[in-house]
Amino acid sequence: MAMCFPICRYWKLGRKDSMGDFSQLPRQDYEALKERCLRDGCLFEDKSFPAALSSIGSGPLLRKLPSRLQWRRPPELHSNPLFYSAKAKRLDLCQGLVGDCWFLAALQALSLHQDILSRVVPLNQSFTKKYAGIFQFWFWHFGKWVPIVVDDRLPVNEAGQLVFVSSTYKNLFWGALLEKAYAKLSGSYEDLQRGQVSEALVDFTGGVTMTIKLSEAPDSLWDVLTRAMYSRTLIGCQTHCGKERVLENGLVDGHAYTLTGLRKVTTRHGPEYLVRLRNPWGKIEWKGDWSDSSSMWDLLSPKEKILLLRKDDDGEFWMSLQDFKAHFMLLVICKLSPGLLTQEVGQKWSYTMLEGRWENGRTAGGQMKSPQDTFWKNPQFLLSVWRPQEGRRSQLLCSVLVSLLQKPRHRHRNWKPHLAIGFYLFRVSRPLSFDAQKKLPSEFFWKNASLSCRATFLTEKEVSRELWLKPGTYVIVPCTSEACQESEFVLRVFSRKHVFYEIGSNSRVIFSKEIVDQSEGKDEFFTKLFEKHPEINAIQLQNILNHMPWSGLGSKQPLFSLEACQGILALLDLNASGTVSIQEFRDLWKQLMFYQEVFHKQDTNRSGSLNWAQLRAAMREAGIMLSDDVCQLMLIRYGGPDLQMDFVRFVRLMLRVENMEDVFQNLTQDGKGIYLQKPEVYIYPPFHKPQFQAMFSMTPSLVRINIALLSNQLLHIIDPAR
Structure with a gap:
């Protein structure tokens, strides 16, 4: 199908927003660009992320591409292209040549929540009504919802098949365009190779992730999963490290999956706890107990078997919780409101978000190693917490969630890997004598033991911990594992009531803001119902x-x-x-x-x-x-x-x-x-x-x-x- 419109190359319209190294990415005014294209009768062409190999990358991914790569718009690929359809099967996306299973696993978890999906993907966009070849998506980027504009030219092979993310419905294109927008945010398609499910989940929601090593999972894991499934959470998981090869049991090494369901069933031998997972490839499934061809299904009632068992090779399958713990390495839970693993309900949650920087020679002190080290030079944040009902004199423990996010150090996501980051927590016994304008000296940290004992350092975008603290004053010290490493970071604190600010800076004392979340009432309703x-x-x-x-x-x-x-x-x-x-x-x-x-x-x-x-x-x-x-x-x-x-x-x-x-x-x-x-x-x-x-x-x-x-x-x- 030949396009009947000329091409618009209005790509500079809008303003640039300085955000560290992201100043190279233009902030484009979607509405103004679209209106200009409609007025001039042309289709948008984004020169900031062109239909060229430079947008795909410059490394090994280029060798995977078909010999005659082409860029085509959806109306050229299908007679009835749709941006999004609510009637389509809930999990319809399949991974392409890019090794971004982590991104797709998070995206499929997102698609299970229509209201959350519509925040990232404006669903009113189409290829018919006011079509101008321009589409917009939103990502939560270090404290701000950032719009990303793309044109709809997609890479295809000579047969017109999408090279990267595609849908089982050949006329559906929201997933492919969202992947393109995320590639633009990350630098290129190749910058989507290798990643953690948690990273994409944060970018899609602005939520807080918690990663559980399944080899160290608590005995209450089923209860944790159950609470997560009925609250506003997105859940992904990853198999043990490897090179994405298919094992004899049907699982893929070094691969991310989406957790799509749970079910406690009754067999002739007693209860069985099942989890349902989906492979982002849209094929290749588990072959063990409770797989599509397993004889274990004969242990269930006919009704239960009919309604749960699906024998399609669509990448979705059941397995027992025991096998899940044995064959998967990490479970990632992304919560849109705090109280990640607690059942505490009642008071609303509040949060504070502050930005900081590790700067070589000034604030990049590294972790605690010896009394003579530079740990004390790291940014220091004072946190005062108490329970809102009982007040500051209460001795009841307060639930506090701390999240540390590191910003990428290069415009291209994979050009500089994540640093190993973590944070320490100290109790300040005499806060009244405390001088908020001066950093705590080295002696303080060696005379007062860290409440977190030894900080956990992870080479991930986010490190978070849920803490139970006595009402009082604390100091949080975020740091890298080694001194002199430079990066910017965002530190978030969630609690029922707190005051939070940076020590030794000219910033004013910041009181916590109440979280406005329409889901909170629903979460509380289900939590109370579950308890009762x-x-x-x-x-x-x-x-x-x-x-x-x-x-x-x-x-x-x-x-x-x-x-x-x-x-x-x-x-x-x-x-x-x-x-x-x-x-x-x-x-x-x-x-x-x-x-x-x-x-x-x-x-x-x-x-x-x-x-x-x-x-x-x-x-x-x-x-x-x-x-x-x-x-x-x-x-x-x-x-x-x-x-x-x-x-x-x-x-x-x-x-x-x-x-x-x-x-x-x-x-x-x-x-x-x-x-x-x-x-x-x-x-x-x-x-x-x-x-x-x-x-x-x-x-x-x-x-x-x-x-x-x-x-x-x-x-x-x-x-x-x-």
Whole structure:
């Protein structure tokens, strides 16, 4: 497809923002550039990150490129290009030639949270409405949300296939363009090779990461993971160091994965704790216990097996927690609000962020080694903490989270590797006699032991620790592992209440700012719910749903009956325990919020119910495509006597439809039909109904059930509540 627009090369429009070595990267005004391109009838071409080999790199990556590399825009690659689609499968991205599995693992964790994703990727961009060949993304860059503008020219091979990140949906391009923007921020595509999942997670969220060595994982690891999954966290992990070679067990050495789910299942031998992971390659899966072909699935109930097991070679798989700890090296949890591994709720969190610099000859003192060293020359920060309710005299411990981030030392991310950084913490016993204008001398540090004993030095972008401190005054000393090493850094402190400032500088005393996070109320809600009801039965579910704030439904607040909650519970209760876990409830909650949005959008007359046309539109909005006849059947079966469907009935229908769609996708071999031997038919509870038994008695030994049958019969007959 030939482009019919001339090219715009307006790349200097905007202002440059000095940010250390990042002054070489222009700050471009996205709106002004786009409007100028639209006015002149041309497509944007970014000269600051051109469609040339210089943007790809100058090292080994060049040798991997196809011989006839081309740069093409999405409208040249597909007849119906889409920037983003909410109907696409949640994990659709696949890694390309760049060794940036760490970036892609973090990106896929991000895609599991639509609201967080939309902060990084403005989802209203498209290739049709006001298309000008220009796109914008946002990254959290050392305390600031920084916009990165790119044109949409992407490197492809001679066949028109993307060389780097691609989607399983060939007309979807948000992932490829986001990778290009991140490459521009990092210097080049080649600068994305080699990295830590934690680094990308921070750049996507501005959150705080905690890395757990799985060989030293606490006994409560499952509880930690469970709390992380139902709160606002993104979770990645990495295998043991290696050269990204595929092992006999299907895992890849030196590779990053995304943790996408947890499930406690009940086998004939007792409970089993499972984790679900995804390989950013979009293929190559674990081959051990609980893999797609494992016989361990036969230990579960048929219902649990059908709904959990997926045999697609899409890179996503289950494995036991025990195997996860044995075969993976690091677990990375990125939290968007503090309280990383605690269950403390109530008061809001506050934070302070200060910038500093290690400068050779002045403030680059290195770590503590001997009384004569230069450790005391490092930047020193005074921290005073107390509990907001009990005050400064309280002896109860205070939760404090400290995060130290080092800035890159070169415009190109990989040209100068990270330094080994860490920090020490000291208690100041007599703060009233303390002179905040003068640094503490060397004697202080050798007479007062560090509370952190020996600082942990890591060659990573961020080093963080969660501390429990007595109310009082402390000194934090961030440093590099060796003296005379230069770099800039950002030091963040999160607590319930604190004062934080740099000693010996002219900066004023900085009080903590309250964190404004819309998710905090939700996190607190789930935390309290988890503490009160680790497992939720139908009566508790009814009470929770009838007290939820259905703000999107206006004055028409839904009322869930006990029967409705029993039906919902039957769909979620995979192990037939009569209850659902808090993680299963959180998944349900996400679905309910989505259904609420769809229902409200189609209920145009605000009657609190949907007619046949509105129901059909609502289901299509949710990505469920049923024929008009089947949709009519659904309204008769699950609607009211007046052929209207209220929100509660809509929820029950949507859960059933999605549940049966999962069943079909897990059983089908070719996407068109299910092939079962007659004896296999009797395994699956949906086929126990007399209607199906009569049908099977007249069929050959190999039964084929197609999508139409599933739509017209299965959905109409099955009612898990009965």
